[in-house]
Amino acid sequence: MELSTFLQMFVNGTMIGFQLALFATGLTLVYGIMLIINFAHGELYMLGAFAVFFFAEQLGLNYFVSLALAMIVVGLIAVAAERVFFKPLRGQHIPSFVMSCGLAFMFQVAAVLAFGIKNKAIDSVFPGVIMLLGTSVSVERLMVSLISAILIIGFYIFLLRSRSGRAMRAVMQNPDAAALQGVNINQVCSLGMGIGAALAAAAGGLLAPVFIFNPWIGPVLTWEGFIVVCLGGKTSLPGTLLAAFILGYVRSFVTTLVDPVAALMCEAAILGIILTLRPQGLLGHE
Amino acid sequence: MNAPLLEVRNLTKRFGGLTAISQLSFDLYRGEIVGLIGPNGAGKTTLFNVITGFYPPTEGKVFYKGEDITGFKPHKLVQMGIARSFQLTTLFDNLSVLQNVVMSRHLHTEVDFLGSLFHTPGNREKEKATEMRTMELLKLTGLDTQWDVLAKNLSHGYQKTLNFTITVGTDPELLMLDEPLCALNPERITAIQRLIFTVRDKGITILVIEHNMKALFPICDRIMVLDAGMKIAEGTPKEVGGNPEVIRAYLGGAIDVSDRR
């Protein structure tokens, strides 16, 4: 196999990695703070895509403005959902998981009623392709990766520097201790849910011009997100990044060298093996 | 003197850098009550966890009745007659007191699977027998009045007692108690002290971690003092109480040992 093909596989993997990373960071955050296995996360991605579609295509706003708006709107929706649906179930894994399934159902119906069933797409924002070493890199996806990276880094800075960021980390490490130190758990939960949802919406909005979307794209993504989260170690954000790229490369290389189903198999197998040999995940703590 | 029941031979446990227990050796003889004291982080609970196979030791061995039991699984140890209680009271929270203690009789109720499946008369008798024995235990520990209360609804003192009852329920020969007296009011303390004696009179050997000196010293035949994972003193309560090293390391220490919360 020539070098170019190999490079192409590498590029593809990196792109997938960035997409998964941005999506799964929110999932990890929500799990880390609230221990919610949030099955509705993929629906938040879907809502993000539709929100951008609404603002950019139907209202004709600038793409980046609509992206920001989408993040805010979806974030607020998620905060409301957290307050109404998840608060009573805090700390109970399975009930909150089931509740999130219910939420996912409702979001899907909402999207169907609002936007119909047809596949939607929005015009490409950064058309064009860069060719180097016989490898093609779509500018669009490059920008997606770039913006994802910026968002993730920004989120990390927020997490490390800001006061509420530190509060979040405290809660992720040890909720009880954090509560004792006077951290307002409810606030942190809402904030975490909001930010997690905003990141999901950002992923949705960023990929809306690259891919197509309909009300049912959520669940599959959610499962991929879970695989990433578990692999990285449920509450470890660096772990999530690592896992996202590992999975990206596995997907890219196995699909190209074998076939797509084999790629799915590998992902599931890796997850199972890691979870059983190192239950806390790659970078998770005991 | 007869052969020791439990022999610990230069046991060492390191977590990464820090050494929780270093080169610890001691013997326990049948029918004695040995107290294990030491400041927080002296490695007392770690010692329990290593002996009961929670963590494998870094070095050293543990012998029980002359047999090497290093790293045995808990249920194996229980079969051999070693029982332990937990510092943070662990109970079957949503089961009644009776069910809790019935569970503790697990090894001593031979289960006929089909019998229990179809509730045959024979099986009912067995269950009756177990419940009788359980009620005896509850009478012994004074929980019989609350046999049908859910464990989680018991007062702290009674939860400690139930915890103790469960350990006794497994018919152990060696009983390892982790702070059975901490945060209890005086009459509960005396009650449990009396229990410890009754149990000892049945020929059960007891190793007990406790911070509450006032409560501990009177019941112990021997006291071992741990500091930073090392045994710094051993002897009768009187000797230990008078040992200047101990006083420096511990009794004179910052923490007020008489009522720890």
Place this chain on the structure above:
Amino acid sequence: MNRNDWIKWAGLAAVVITLFLIPAFIKSPYWMLVLTLMWVHIIAAESFRHIVTVGEYSFAHVPLMGMGGYASALLAMKLGLSFWLALPLAVLATAIISFLIYYPCLRTTGTFFFFASFAFGEVMRLCWVRFRYPFGGVGGLSHIPRPEAIHIPGLPTVEFTIVSHTSYYYLILVFMLFSLLIMYLLDRSRLGAIAAAIKESKVLASFVGIRVWRYEMIIFVIASAFAALGGSLYAHYMTLLVPVEFYWGLGIYVCVWAVVGGTGHFAGPIVGTIVFGLARELLRPFPQLVPLIYGLILAATLAFLPQGLISLPEKILPWAKKVLARVKER
């Protein structure tokens, strides 16, 4: 037997008789089908609860149900075995496979177990997709032989064809009642008690001498065996198995039925399955709204009935009593 027991047994008898009489006053084959499928789902949900009794939630359960279907379908199609032989063999085979799947999973607990079981179940499911021989690939297995007719001297032969809804109804009803009975007895047996103890505290359980690992495995294997029973019945009823139908879709539904019904109580999953199953059929005129209604039922239940729908009577009985009392006063 005291009065309560009498009521109990009378009630049980009444239920069973009613179930056996339903075909007499429901002539619609469509509703026969709906109920029959519901019985299969009840087997699935109840055996799922059986896993929950030790405090774990398994996502390999539905793939294992599918495995039961595939096993008996393959035995019947490739080896030409009779359904009546294929069924027990499939249950056995699935029990063994479930052991292999849960063996690694049991190193983990809680959420980790949840996802580990998902991963291994998914690997198994993808095997059906990946290997066209013998599993038939994405298209799955079709034209699975139906059960052979039952000949009992002196009675009319019971045929199993695409239109013999009643005989299927009875076949699956009998199997459902059988598995419910066994699971109920297991639940009350010492095994159930041990499961409860393990659920409460694995550590303490091990320190009263319970071999936690072994008992968990026993319970999981039994549960998987019942799931396989359901799967096999489903396969020979539908005569079609498609891998995607044993994806997380049904997995989530089974979990939802069990949890919304109430896993703390034996009858919980039954309630859940029936409520959602009927909701599904009664909402047929508005297909788009089905998920919405599901979501609402689910949210309302989790919010107001933490113990599940099963605890509804306890919640309203006192209130009802009050009302009655007030009525009496007048």
Place this chain on the structure above:
Amino acid sequence: MAFTKKLLPLLLVLLLVPALTVTIATGCAPAAPEVVKIGIAQPVSGGWAAWGVPVDRAARLAIDDINAAGGITVGGKTYLLEAVTEDTEADSAIAMTAFNKLIYDHKVGYILGPMSSAINKVVQPLCEANEVIQLFQGSFPPKPDDYYNFRGTMIGEQMAPAAYAAVMKLYPETKTVALLNRDEEGGWTNQDVARNVCNALGLEIVADEFVDPHEEDYAPILTKILPLEPDFIGMGMIAPGYHALLIKQGREMGYEGPFLAPTGSDTAIMLDIAGAEAAEGLTAVGTADYIGLATTPLMKDVGERYLERYGTQDAWSLEYYNDILYIKAGIEAANSVDPTEVVKALRTPGFTMPSVYGDVSWVGEEFWGINSIASCPLPYTQIHNGKEVVLGVVTWEDMKPLIEAALGK
């Protein structure tokens, strides 16, 4: 045990609930005498709704047209048509219940569905057993004993040959092909046929791949295909929208050759997603732009009314409009609304029916042992600078030799 006290009374209640609801529900199923019910069993919710809803829309449009025109007159008696839609969610169990409800509760004699070939294997025997005429949308070929089962739309065995016939007309110099298809029963069938056709045409198959029906990132699979340098890429049954993505990403990765959509394309979506530049030279068989590419006045008229009623044109929608026309023709010919009579009429040799493509008849006996497929002439189109143009029409006669080759007969 306290545990069991509540259990059984409760069991009693809750197991009686279904029984009661059932009795109530079954109590109400009246069927007005002068109405002919037509069942539509399609996925109208969930991920496959995009496939099922056009059927529902087109069928209801056709039924309303017929009723507006005074219904169907049989033996001096006028019948109106009535549509009954039941959701199948593309799930075999739910589809089975849907068909049972249609057949036994709604007592319909004619059913449009199902969409999925796999599900058809379960419901088709049911329709046969209950003598219900079934117009099936999947791509699975008929069997000789499927007496009540008709296919108003093209099946895989036709579309692939038609498509490659068109390609050979357009690109005679083609040597190598890459076959990509949807990893799903219909896709497998379609791919098998495509393979045979390509072999028959002497084309070398350099890649033979399947992708998940809902896959959106084709970069990895394209990385596998493109280095093999195919002269063109056949996209099998990959759905409109998804194959637009495939084209877009293929262009991004530097593939210049033509694409082929053997099972029809949806130009609007195509241009919207892939853009005119990328879509240039896309060859498709069948069309979604029934107005712009109308081959008959009826087609144009219906297409326009579909657009104005539903605000969109759907790929493969008017083929389902045809289904209703066939039923109407059958009823009139049989001069009875009884399916057993109608099926006889439909099966009379040389029976021709109106369709938006003009008069058609049931064909296919020489290949599948029974005449069950409507011989719609398929327009094959190509996209040239942002506009879809019809290059010609593939008729049943054109297809025959290739189908023969495809089936190795």
